[in-house]
Amino acid sequence: MHILVLLKMVPDVVEDLEIAPDGRALDVEYLRMILSESDDHALEEALLLKERHGAKVTVLALDAAEVDDALFSALAKGVDRALKIEGMEAGLSTRQAAGAIAQIIAAEPGLADADLVLTGVQAIDDLDGLIAPMVADQLGRPYLGIITRLSLDASGRTAVATKEYPGGVRGEFEVELPAVFGMQAAEKPPRYVPVAKVRAAMKAQKIECAPVPTLADGGWPAVQVVEMKRNEPAGHAEMLDGVPAQVSETLCGILAGHGLV
Amino acid sequence: MTGSICVLAEQWRGRISEPTYEVLALGRETADSLGVPLTAILTGSGARDLAQTLGIADTVLYVCHPQLAEPIPQPCAQALAQALANRAPRALLVPLTNISLGIATLLSIRLGAAAINFCTDIKVVDGRLQAVCVMYGGKIEATVEAAGSPAILGIWPGVRPADKGRAERSPAIEEITVELEDSPVRLKRYIDPEAGDVDLTRQDVLVAVGRGIQSRDNLPVAEELAKALGGAVAGSRPVIDQGWLPLSRQIGKSGLTVKPKLYVALGISGAPEHVEGMKDSALIVAVNSDPRAPIFNVAHYGIVADVMETLPSLTAAIEARKVAAHHAP
Numbered sequence: 044m045h046i047l048v049l050l051k052m053v054p055d056v057v058e059d060l061e062i063a064p065d066g067r068a069l070d071v072e073y074l075r076m077i078l079s080e081s082d083d084h085a086l087e088e089a090l091l092l093k094e095r096h097g098a099k100v101t102v103l104a105l106d107a108a109e110v111d112d113a114l115f116s117a118l119a120k121g122v123d124r125a126l127k128i129e130g131m132e133a134g135l136s137t138r139q140a141a142g143a144i145a146q147i148i149a150a151e152p153g154l155a156d157a158d159l160v161l162t163g164v165q166a167i168d169d170l171d172g173l174i175a176p177m178v179a180d181q182l183g184r185p186y187l188g189i190i191t192r193l194s195l196d197a198s199g200r201t202a203v204a205t206k207e208y209p210g211g212v213r214g215e216f217e218v219e220l221p222a223v224f225g226m227q228a229a230e231k232p233p234r235y236v237p238v239a240k241v242r243a244a245m246k247a248q249k250i251e252c253a254p255v256p257t258l259a260d261g262g263w264p265a266v267q268v269v270e271m272k273r274n275e276p277a278g279h280a281e282m283l284d285g286v287p288a289q290v291s292e293t294l295c296g297i298l299a300g301h302g303l304v
Numbered sequence: 305m306t307g308s309i310c311v312l313a314e315q316w317r318g319r320i321s322e323p324t325y326e327v328l329a330l331g332r333e334t335a336d337s338l339g340v341p342l343t344a345i346l347t348g349s350g351a352r353d354l355a356q357t358l359g360i361a362d363t364v365l366y367v368c369h370p371q372l373a374e375p376i377p378q379p380c381a382q383a384l385a386q387a388l389a390n391r392a393p394r395a396l397l398v399p400l401t402n403i404s405l406g407i408a409t410l411l412s413i414r415l416g417a418a419a420i421n422f423c424t425d426i427k428v429v430d431g432r433l434q435a436v437c438v439m440y441g442g443k444i445e446a447t448v449e450a451a452g453s454p455a456i457l458g459i460w461p462g463v464r465p466a467d468k469g470r471a472e473r474s475p476a477i478e479e480i481t482v483e484l485e486d487s488p489v490r491l492k493r494y495i496d497p498e499a500g501d502v503d504l505t506r507q508d509v510l511v512a513v514g515r516g517i518q519s520r521d522n523l524p525v526a527e528e529l530a531k532a533l534g535g536a537v538a539g540s541r542p543v544i545d546q547g548w549l550p551l552s553r554q555i556g557k558s559g560l561t562v563k564p565k566l567y568v569a570l571g572i573s574g575a576p577e578h579v580e581g582m583k584d585s586a587l588i589v590a591v592n593s594d595p596r597a598p599i600f601n602v603a604h605y606g607i608v609a610d611v612m613e614t615l616p617s618l619t620a621a622i623e624a625r626k627v628a629a630h631h632a633p
Binding site: 054056057059060069080084138164165167168169170171172173175176177179180185186187188189203205206207208209210211212213214215216217218219222225227228231232264265266267268269270271272273274275276279280281282283284287288290291292294295297298299301303304 | 316321374376377378401402403405406408409410412413416417418419420421422434437438439440441442443444445446447448449450451452455487488489490491492493494495496497508509533541542545546547551552554557558559560561565566573587589590594595596597598600601602603604605606607608609613614616617618620621622625626629
């Protein structure tokens with residue numbers, strides 16, 4: 044069993060996001076990049092499957108700021124192989140990224156045999172579509188998203204995937220392998236890895252690098268950002284200012300006025 | 305239907321989803337602005353009767369096949385591509401929900417069309433369609449155009465009231481048959497949620513905690529506030545994923561939709577996936593340390609502060625007021 048996990052770095056939205064001078068993109072100079080949250084869950088699910096089934100786990104990521112930290116962290120957690128696609132221009136669309144990833148999976152030795160390709164269900168910047176169905180389509184494999192649990196049959200030919208629906212409903216699906224899954228969450232929270240273990244991985248293990256393939260535009264119609272701006276609170280909320288005791292008293296009075304206290 | 309605005313009608317477990325009507329309302333507005341028809345497109349098996357509920361549309365295309373009984377992305381996208389290939393709609397609006405997620409992307413590939421995700425509104429500017437998209441966890445708004453048509457637009461739930469997407473009239477229904485291969489993805493069963501210890505949908509007051517509560521150890525402080533207000537504690541997705549609260553307490557896209565008299569959002573940023581589940585609460589109070597948190601867009605009252613600094617004094621103030629009210633003549 045071989046599991047390939049696709050990882051993507053995204054801006055940390057806990058930080059202030061600045062807009063580039065052209066008003067059409069984020070200003071990369073001020074961005075702090077972190078691993079996309081649902082990709083972290085995809086990695087965790089792969090590691091859980093490795094523990095259960097003795098699978099080999101490979102991670103593949105496009106180059107980005109802080110990506111080496113994410114890849115060494117994955118190695119420290121127990122991933123067997125880490126690859127980074129280098130040399131692309133910044134600001135690839137999700138469709139371009141999917142094209143590069145699918146080409147690397149086909150060309151790089153030892154990737155095309157992956158029984159499962161896992162990635163996050165959706166990243167916060169997936170403006171022109173989702174990467175999992177795009178990669179599935181390019182590889183000609185089944186796809187299912189919003190997955191919170193995977194189990195494999197003894198033969199390794201099918202997986203049972205649990206998909207989330209509205210209202211807390213779950214659907215259990217039988218999926219023929221090889222397949223691509225968009226993970227919403229792993230069965231357990233992503234594991235913590237101590238910094239010392241990551242440092243040890245940096246000394247003992249390596250990240251393989253693959254050059255970005257020539258990206259055909261595929262003839263896809265372009266998606267063009269005309270304007271980007273902060274989604275400022277539009278004055279909807281009446282803000283209560285003051286020290287905690289003051290705002291608590293004010294809010295308490297408001298709640299009393301609504302008959303809630 | 306050349307040039308029409310088309311809306312994917314989600315059918316799941318024998319019903320049309322509520323976000324479908326919300327998106328139909330947006331589709332109706334857009335079609336009227338352009339002076340073109342509105343078409344709803346419904347996939348299913350034995351689901352023709354559901355098309356009758358889509359009367360806001362001028363026409364309903366009902367695409368039927370046994371493989372379409374469940375909204376599984378690849379067969380649905382394949383069927384929709386066959387149905388739309390020669391019909392050339394201007395745009396297809398797809399609800400961005402757990403039912404349809406993935407269909408828009410796959411369909412855009414099959415139609416050679418552009419896909420635009422995260423849409424909250426559509427503007428018609430000089431005859432061109434511009435999508436307003438809320439991305440980066442709700443922190444950034446982008447105005448986006450797609451070259452060519454159709455454009456496949458993923459629409460966040462809640463963009464319009466669902467009632468505006470309903471109409472009493474009967475639409476014209478056109479039934480379309482498609483050829484589909486056997487799917488390698490097969491539904492085994494649905495699992496309905498186990499009843500939690502508390503039915504959050506029946507609570508008048510919910511105190512909802514998000515990542516800003518920092519630790520499971522801080523939950524009792526939120527529980528004290530909920531107790532003081534006579535309510536229950538709920539959570540956003542990260543809190544549930546961390547295992548701090550059970551699944552039955554999750555509010556939002558994959559959890560419950562609630563409409564309490566009071567919703568107190570503590571350390572919840574206000575990503576669209578969460579807002580979807582609580583936006584219709586009668587009174588929303590948000591406490592967040594980030595003054596730009598999108599939750600303040602939906603809240604009625606906001607406090608920019610550390611949740612853990614505010615909570616104890618708020619609980620104390622409420623308890624004090626209750627005592628005072630009890631002793632009042």
